[in-house]
Structure formats: C-alpha cells, structure tokens
Amino acid sequence: MDIKAKMNSRFRDLQGGLFLNVAKADVGESVGNFLRRGGENMAWADPFAPDPAIPESVKKVMHEAIDSGLPAHYVMPIGQFELRETVAELLTEQLGRPVDPSRNVIITPGSDSGLLYAMMPFLAEGDEVLIPAPSYPSNFLNSKLLGGVAVPVPLSDADNYRLHIEDFESRLTDRTKMVLITHPNNPTANVFRRDEIEALCRFVVENDLxxxxxxxxxxxxxxxxxxxxxxxxxxxxxxxxxxxSISKGYGLSGFRIAYICADDHVMDVLYGAAVNVLGAACTLSSLGAITALRDRDYLRDMHARLLRRRDLAYEVFSQIPGVSLHRSESGILSWLNISRLGTSAEICAWLKEHANLMVNSGAPYGEGGEGHIRVVSGCFAHDEDARLRFERIREALTELARQKGLA
Ligand SMILES: Cc1ncc(COP(=O)(O)O)c(C=O)c1O
Known part of the structure; x- marks a missing residue:
C-alpha cells in the first residue's frame, strides 16, 4: 500500500524534522548518536543546556507540589488560573493596558504549539503569510501545514536585518492574510526598532491583515x-x-509553558478549541512557572549572565578571519556570516569534525540564511565552559580560513 498517497499534501512530503536540510544535523537519532560519541550540541536554542538550570525558588515550589500529590491532575485546557493571572499581571505592566486573565490569555504547552494555534483560526487554503526572512523555520512549515503559503520577505545582513515596508508592499496580493514576525528575530538576534514596527503595523492595519x-x-x-x-x-x-514563552527568557524550555495574548474575540475562539488542539499544559510545570515569572531577581540575574555571554561570544567570534557578525541585540544566539569560508552545510560538517560541536546551518532559516551558521552562545551554565567551546569554533574556522588563504 502506498500510505503516503492517502495523506494530504500538507503533510505527505514531511521528512522528519525541523532542520532536516542539514542532513539530519539536529533531529532524531543523528543528534543522539553524535552526543553519545562525545559530541556537543550548540544547536538548540536552550539557555545553559545541557547543565542544570532550575532556580532554587522554583525547585522548592515544585518539590512541595510533588509532595502534595496534587499535580497528578489536569489543569484547565486554557491554563491554570493563577498562572494566567500571573501572566496577565506581567503583560498589563509590559503593554501598559489592562490584560484580563480570563479573556486575553491562554497557556500553551510551549510556544511552538502556541504559534501553530495562533495561526490556525485564520488561515484557509491558499492564504498567504508574509514572513521576514531569515526566520524561525517553523514559521514556514506552520503556514504550509495550515494550507497557507509562506511568502518570505527578505531581510539584509548589510543593514542588520531591518524591516523595509516597500518589501512587504511589493509582495502584497489579494490572498495576503497575515504577517508573522519573530521579534526579536531568530536566528539573527536583531530587535526591530520602533520606526520599523510602527511602519509594519500601519501596513497591517491599512491592508486589514x-x-x-x-x-x-x-x-x-x-x-x-x-x-x-x-x-x-x-x-x-x-x-x-x-x-x-518561558523557554528562552527564563531558561525553562523543559517546562513546556508558553502563552498567547490577544483580544477577547480572538480568545473566544482559542478557548473554544483549546482542549482539542492543545490538550492542556503540565500541571507541575504550571506551578513552577508561576514562581519563575514572579521571581524578578532571577530574571535580572539571567539577563546579566546572558549579556556577559553575548559579549564573550562576540569577542571570540569576531577574531575569526573571513567571518563577520553583528553584535547580537538579544537573547542567546550568535549569527555568523561564514560565506567566505564555505556553504552553511560545509561549515557545520567542518565544525562537527574539527571542533566536535553541532551548530545550525543557516539554510533552513529561509532566504538569506545560506552563508551563515547559528551558534547558541547561551549554552552551558558557566562562562568558562562556553568560552572553551567558542575557542574551539574559532580555532577550527581559523584553520579553514588558513587553508583558503584568508588568514
Ligand atoms: C523564535 C522561536 N519561537 C518559538 C520557539 C518555541 O519555543 P517553545 O516551544 O519552547 O516555547 C522557538 C524555539 O526554538 C523559537 O526559536
């Protein structure tokens, strides 16, 4: 039986993972095998991985919860109330407008499912989604899985990936339904400035997107x-x-806790199908997330650590001959232009062989991604451990540059 023939075209051609084009560099067993052979992973955007990283305040609450036995039970499919309340308080402060925990917030098991769910009510067959690229690869696939069409809007390394509205306007059609931004952007780690966001939002409103x-x-x-x-x-x-999401900012990716914030009318719909699409988040990690989100000292401390790490990565990577990079404006990622040394896939393979490290090829991040690699510089809890890995990358790529006559 040709079982693929029975599948719909949105799914039929899927081949197993987010970064498959990197010759299975970081999906499935290939990761496991590489790690088992002593290789190290700097390709997952997971702060401080693989080191232990749950803050003490959160551990305490979770231990107590386990002892109570109560996390054996479901939370509501739209999210545990106290967690929604905590999120709503934070959002009210950040947005400068009231956010109602029972009308404007839904908890999702990670923001990967949240992103798909946010798009789901809107996309019909053939609807187009404008996505600045390079961007998080899931964004392109999500559009396709929902029957839509991802329309990349290329950004340029030369001006550190700024948004230019004329590039959106020139791709607008009568099928354009949505704009999807990753803000701050992954993989480039740039932050869109007020003038860019204002212009983008005017474009969205004027074109009813x-x-x-x-x-x-x-x-x-x-x-x-x-x-x-x-x-x-x-x-x-x-x-x-x-x-x-709390995965990146709070370094708690394993908790699988994220949230969507939207107007009541949108949220009515998201609440309506939450149990069907999301199930519900994990009860134990919902309790842990409340403490993490309220622990402002922890977030401040994490910010200082990640800033130090950003500077360290920039210092080491900018010494590599033939490689250029912008100083990351956010988060845990370094985005290196390696096009003078080889293709993205070649450089990933080189680093696996000569530095025993897995990093991301730029190619799956869409237009403008080829010629780059993404290194998760926020990996490893201690700066010295990270520095050693950054140095290994520097040494391996400097050797390659030497062979190519660039050093
Ligand atoms: C830009 C971006 N959005 C969303 C996610 C999903 O994260 P999570 O599902 O852990 O919230 C990721 C994960 O790498 C990401 O890079």
Missing amino acids: ILVSDQAFQDHVFDGIEFVHPCTLPGMWERTLTVC
Missing part, C-alpha cells in the same frame, strides 16, 4: 534598545496575537 508576533526572545534585549510590543500600536490590539 492579522499580525502574529512571536516574542519568544523578548525577555533579554540588550544595550538599552527599546522593545516595542506591536499589539500596543494604534489599531493593532484587535488584530495581533502575541506569542510568548
């Missing part, structure tokens, strides 16, 4: 750069779905 704003990396923006929430701009509240 929906905005999905993936803000998984919003918690650590550096150098005093203003972080502008698109949903706060004129006409945007009712047409924006803001998707956030």
Whole structure:
C-alpha cells in the first residue's frame, strides 16, 4: 500500500524534522548518536543546556507540589488560573493596558504549539503569510501545514536585518492574510526598532491583515534598545496575537509553558478549541512557572549572565578571519556570516569534525540564511565552559580560513 498517497499534501512530503536540510544535523537519532560519541550540541536554542538550570525558588515550589500529590491532575485546557493571572499581571505592566486573565490569555504547552494555534483560526487554503526572512523555520512549515503559503520577505545582513515596508508592499496580493514576525528575530538576534514596527503595523492595519508576533526572545534585549510590543500600536490590539514563552527568557524550555495574548474575540475562539488542539499544559510545570515569572531577581540575574555571554561570544567570534557578525541585540544566539569560508552545510560538517560541536546551518532559516551558521552562545551554565567551546569554533574556522588563504 502506498500510505503516503492517502495523506494530504500538507503533510505527505514531511521528512522528519525541523532542520532536516542539514542532513539530519539536529533531529532524531543523528543528534543522539553524535552526543553519545562525545559530541556537543550548540544547536538548540536552550539557555545553559545541557547543565542544570532550575532556580532554587522554583525547585522548592515544585518539590512541595510533588509532595502534595496534587499535580497528578489536569489543569484547565486554557491554563491554570493563577498562572494566567500571573501572566496577565506581567503583560498589563509590559503593554501598559489592562490584560484580563480570563479573556486575553491562554497557556500553551510551549510556544511552538502556541504559534501553530495562533495561526490556525485564520488561515484557509491558499492564504498567504508574509514572513521576514531569515526566520524561525517553523514559521514556514506552520503556514504550509495550515494550507497557507509562506511568502518570505527578505531581510539584509548589510543593514542588520531591518524591516523595509516597500518589501512587504511589493509582495502584497489579494490572498495576503497575515504577517508573522519573530521579534526579536531568530536566528539573527536583531530587535526591530520602533520606526520599523510602527511602519509594519500601519501596513497591517491599512491592508486589514492579522499580525502574529512571536516574542519568544523578548525577555533579554540588550544595550538599552527599546522593545516595542506591536499589539500596543494604534489599531493593532484587535488584530495581533502575541506569542510568548518561558523557554528562552527564563531558561525553562523543559517546562513546556508558553502563552498567547490577544483580544477577547480572538480568545473566544482559542478557548473554544483549546482542549482539542492543545490538550492542556503540565500541571507541575504550571506551578513552577508561576514562581519563575514572579521571581524578578532571577530574571535580572539571567539577563546579566546572558549579556556577559553575548559579549564573550562576540569577542571570540569576531577574531575569526573571513567571518563577520553583528553584535547580537538579544537573547542567546550568535549569527555568523561564514560565506567566505564555505556553504552553511560545509561549515557545520567542518565544525562537527574539527571542533566536535553541532551548530545550525543557516539554510533552513529561509532566504538569506545560506552563508551563515547559528551558534547558541547561551549554552552551558558557566562562562568558562562556553568560552572553551567558542575557542574551539574559532580555532577550527581559523584553520579553514588558513587553508583558503584568508588568514
Ligand atoms: C523564535 C522561536 N519561537 C518559538 C520557539 C518555541 O519555543 P517553545 O516551544 O519552547 O516555547 C522557538 C524555539 O526554538 C523559537 O526559536
């Protein structure tokens, strides 16, 4: 039987993972095998991995919860009330407008499912989604899985990936339904400035579109750069779905806790199908997340650590001959232009062989990604451990540059 023939075309051609084009560099067993042979992973955007990272305050609450036996039971499919309340308090402060925990917030088991769910009510067959690229690979696949068409809007390394509205306008058609931004962006780690976001939101309103704003990396923006929430701009509240996560900002990716914030009318729909699509988040980690989100000292401490790490990565990587990079403006990622040394896949393979490290090829991040690699510089809990890995990358790529006559 040709079972694939029975599948619909949105799924039929799937081949097993997010970064499959990297010759299975970081999916499934290939990761396991590489790690078992002593290789190290700097390809997952997971702060401080693989080291232990749960803050003490959170551990204590979770231990107590386990002892009570209560986390054996479900939370509501839209999210545990106290967690929604905590999120709503935070959002009210960040957005400068009231956010109702029972009308404007839904908890999702991670923001990967949150992103798909945010797009789901809007996309019909053939609807187009404008996505600045390079971008998080899931964004392209999500559009396809929902029957839509991802339309990349290329950004340029030369101006550190700024948004130019004429590039959106030239791709607008009568099928354009949505704009999806990753803000701050993954993989480039740049933060879109107020003028860019304002222009984008005017474009969204004027053309009656929906905005999905993936803000998984919003918690650590550096150098005093203003972080502008698109949903706060004129006409945007009712047409924006803001998707956030505790995975990156709080270093708690294993908890699988994230949230969507949106207007009541949108949320009615998301609440309506929550049990069907999301199930519910984990009860134990919902309890842990409340403590983490309330622990401002922990977030401040994490910010200082990640800023130090950003500087360390920039210092080491900018010494590599033939490689260029911008100083990351947010989060845990370094995005290196390696095009003078080889293709993205060649450089990933070289680093696996000569530095025993797995990093991401830029190619799956869409247009403008080829010629780059992404290194998760926020890996490893201790700066010295990270520095050793950064040095291994520097040495391996410097050797390659030497062979190519660039050093
Ligand atoms: C930009 C971006 N958004 C969302 C996610 C999903 O994260 P999670 O499902 O852990 O919230 C990721 C994970 O790498 C990401 O990079």
